[in-house]
Amino acid sequence: MDIRRAAAATIIAVFAYIALFHYPLVRGLELTNLLFYMDVWPTFIAAVGYSTAYLTSTRLNTNLGKPWSRYIGFGAAAALIFYWHLPANSFFGYGVCPADLNNPILYQLKRISYFIVGVLIYFAAKDFNKPWREALAIAFGKVMGWYGFYLTLVTEPLYVAPPVIFSLQLHHEAGAAMILSMIALDFLAAASLINHLFKDKKATPYPLTTS
Known part of the structure; x- marks a missing residue:
């Protein structure tokens, strides 16, 4: 296993360990630390998505999408990041940050979105x-x-x-x-x-x- 695969596997393993055994700590930091809630933990989730896409792609030797699709991928990733940074009730009432902390559905949706962001960035950037x-x-x-x-x-x-x-x-x-x-x-x-x-x-x- 080369160093990049080892790093990707380590990121996924660390995330799984934290999510399974230290979730109360993560939840507490999300509720009390704006930087952790808005950027640190979401970035880590996106890194897990990126790592998962990398390991899957190298294992299956896949190359999804056309060359032009990379721009759609970057655009979609940027749109998701932008949306989840909008303060609650802003942007014509569609902003939700940090209202997702009070709503279990939004809470999980945000984390799934950042995982997707990581996947999109991997497939969009791999050919650059x-x-x-x-x-x-x-x-x-x-x-x-x-x-x-x-x-x-x-x-x-x-x-x-x-x-x-x-x-x-x-x-x-x-x-x-x-x-x-x-x-x-x-x-x-x-x-x-x-x-x-x-x-x-x-x-x-x-x-x-x-x-």
């Missing part, structure tokens, strides 16, 4: 060459960073669905963490791009001039 993957990661980071910046500036809580009320401080902390995540994502993407561009280049000495 390396520079485009990094460009997409940077673009995603910018959206996250700007929204995080917005959260640091709000003067009243956005994510409120009684009895679940995330404080203004939690909004600011989540926003700051999203900005830091954007910076980290930019750094990793830039490092990957530099490695891709120069990994096959032979080192040559800098030409010296003599007078």
Whole structure:
């Protein structure tokens, strides 16, 4: 088993362990920590979906969809992420975040949606060459960073669905963490791009001039 398969299997195993044996802890963090509820745990679920799609695809040697379908996949994934970030009663009354914490059906639907997001991203991104993957990661980071910046500036809580009320401080902390995540994502993407561009280049000495 190569390192990527091992990593994918580990992500799935860790998720199963946490979901089976530490669910009360997860639930408590979702109810009390906006960043964990809105980004950390959903991202982990999406990683499980991505890992599942990767292992299934490599095992069955499948290549689903046409080249143009990758754009539909990215669009659908972006739409799902956007929707589940809408504050409750926003967007013409269709926003639900964090009302899903009070509704078992919405609660499970959100988690299934993020699993699907991971699957969609895998099949949409697998045929992109390396520079485009990094460009997409940077673009995603910018959206996250700007929204995080917005959260640091709000003067009243956005994510409120009684009895679940995330404080203004939690909004600011989540926003700051999203900005830091954007910076980290930019750094990793830039490092990957530099490695891709120069990994096959032979080192040559800098030409010296003599007078």
